[in-house]
Amino acid sequence: MEKVSIKAYAARHKLSIFNVVKMTKSGQLPIETVQVNGKDIVYILIDKDVENEVEKSIVREENKVPYSLRKENERLKKEIEKLKEEIVALKNRV
Structure with a gap:
């Protein structure tokens, strides 16, 4: 060991x-606490x-779906257009 x-x-x-601290607190990793100069070191x-x-249990980057900024940008532009249309429709009601 x-x-x-x-x-x-x-x-x-x-x-x-x-x-790593979360893993030690949850018990996933075995730890030993040692006192050095009055301080507890894990x-x-x-x-x-x-x-x-x-x-x-560790999820690596290569296992994740690739992220495309262009696709995300296109999706956000479409959402902005929908919001602009809703604003125009609400202005026409009032």
Whole structure:
């Protein structure tokens, strides 16, 4: 078993420190608390079995649907046109 700090674990798996802390609080990652100079330092215990489970739960960027700014821009332009039409219709009512 290897001991790694929260920051090092986050860097190794390309996660935010906040997400690693959440994983430790929820019990997904085994931890060990050590007192150094009066401060509690949390170390994550790395084991192959635990690492395999964590790797399965992490959603990577390549698994996500590609995002197209052009398509999103077109969709927003259509929505703006609909809103302009609604504004004109409401002005004609009043």
